[in-house]
Amino acid sequence: MRSVLEAVATRAEIDLGALRQNVREVQRLAGGVPLMAAVKADAYGHGADLVVPVLRAEGVAAFGVASVQEAVLLRELGVRERVLVFGELVREALPACLRHDIEVTLGSAAAVEEAIAADLALRVHLKVDTGMRRLGVLPAEVGAAAARLRRAPKLTLASVWTHLATADEADPSFSRRQIALFDEVRAAEGLADIPHHVANSGGLVQLREAVRGRSWVRPGGLLYGIPSSRVLASRAEVRPVMRLVSRVVRVEQVARGDTVSYGRTWRAEAPTLVATVAAGYADGLPRQLSNRGSVTIRGGTYPIAGTVCMDMLMADLGAPEGPGAAVRRGDEAVIFGHGGPTALEQAERAGTISYALTSALTGRVPRVPRS
Numbered sequence: 252m253r254s255v256l257e258a259v260a261t262r263a264e265i266d267l268g269a270l271r272q273n274v275r276e277v278q279r280l281a282g283g284v285p286l287m288a289a290v291k292a293d294a295y296g297h298g299a300d301l302v303v304p305v306l307r308a309e310g311v312a313a314f315g316v317a318s319v320q321e322a323v324l325l326r327e328l329g330v331r332e333r334v335l336v337f338g339e340l341v342r343e344a345l346p347a348c349l350r351h352d353i354e355v356t357l358g359s360a361a362a363v364e365e366a367i368a369a370d371l372a373l374r375v376h377l378k379v380d381t382g383m384r385r386l387g388v389l390p391a392e393v394g395a396a397a398a399r400l401r402r403a404p405k406l407t408l409a410s411v412w413t414h415l416a417t418a419d420e421a422d423p424s425f426s427r428r429q430i431a432l433f434d435e436v437r438a439a440e441g442l443a444d445i446p447h448h449v450a451n452s453g454g455l456v457q458l459r460e461a462v463r464g465r466s467w468v469r470p471g472g473l474l475y476g477i478p479s480s481r482v483l484a485s486r487a488e489v490r491p492v493m494r495l496v497s498r499v500v501r502v503e504q505v506a507r508g509d510t511v512s513y514g515r516t517w518r519a520e521a522p523t524l525v526a527t528v529a530a531g532y533a534d535g536l537p538r539q540l541s542n543r544g545s546v547t548i549r550g551g552t553y554p555i556a557g558t559v560c561m562d563m564l565m566a567d568l569g570a571p572e573g574p575g576a577a578v579r580r581g582d583e584a585v586i587f588g589h590g591g592p593t594a595l596e597q598a599e600r601a602g603t604i605s606y607a608l609t610s611a612l613t614g615r616v617p618r619v620p621r622s
């Protein structure tokens with residue numbers, strides 16, 4: 252099977268050594284606060300089956316996922332540590348949570364009532380909306396929700412938590428207000444003794460008050476070495492875990508005036524070498540990389556020429572007498588990761604972020620471990 256995977260043109264190499272180093276760096280930043288590793292979306296596209304065993308071996312004590320379905324997948328991978336669903340409670344999934352020892356988030360007053368009505372012995376986590384305006388009980392409703400939960404004998408309130416909207420940005424003021432509001436509400440509603448957590452990767456790197464004295468930190472992107480912003484990239488000592496590579500399948504010279512790919516959006520201004528690379532949007536590459544992204548071949552960086560197709564893209568290798576002339580059919584083309592642009596750099600050209608790039612990779616791209 253391995254040899255078949257090696258023969259596949261487009262593959263995501265997963266550097267388990269880099270992952271291990273990143274976990275240790277995150278643990279250092281956490282200063283003893285335990286990690287609840289965010290492994291949702293198949294570990295941000297890296298492959299939970301590869302990533303989770305390394306995290307467990309490094310002592311990660313809990314995992315966070317988006318849905319009950321993802322939580323059950325972790326149990327099927329043999330995870331015995333605690334598993335929390337970050338997404339909103341789905342009433343119909345509660346029996347499965349009981350069966351698989353999955354902990355759930357209550358992100359609204361309605362969810363609190365549904366959990367109580369289910370009458371199951373579950374660990375529940377109350378989420379407070381301190382400014383993200385996505386999910387969570389509003390600060391003014393926290394007291395009532397906590398009172399309801401205290402009178403529900405089968406439920407255990409395992410934590411209260413909130414989520415930061417701007418922790419990866421240079422200006423920490425909004426995050427600081429969110430954290431202050433969170434702590435005010437906890438104190439005012441008699442929740443000070445309940446475990447509590449705040450920090451995503453940004454909070455972990457930039458906000459001591461999101462980390463110190465908390466029960467958990469919830470890093471994701473930092474573990475995978477794909478900071479979500481330039482600020483974080485400059486402040487965090489992590490290495491990219493994923494390297495997305497494909498292969499050159501053709502090199503041809505096009506004439507002045509020739510156009511490349513669907514819609515003819517790229518036109519040669521002079522005789523030009525064009526490489527065809529066997530990766531496209533069905534592998535998960537954003538089509539927005541058309542005429543914006545680049546690939547790296549034999550150490551040279553070449554712009555994507557024309558639109559990204561479903562299964563292929565073309566790269567402008569430049570003049571026939573230039574350095575691009577060294578490129579050969581069969582060469583490796585790095586799309587991001589070691590030896591190419593970072594996921595963040597490539598993502599920015601498509602108007603997106605690193606997380607969206609790695610988590611969009613499709614099932615057609617094998618994740619191949621490297622140690």
Ligand SMILES: *Cc1c(COP(=O)(O)O)cnc(C)c1O
Nearest residue numbers: 289337414451452469470471472
């Ligand atoms: C995804 C997620 C995280 C991790 O965020 P990163 O920016 O990847 O560190 C933390 N908390 C919650 C609730 C999440 O959904």
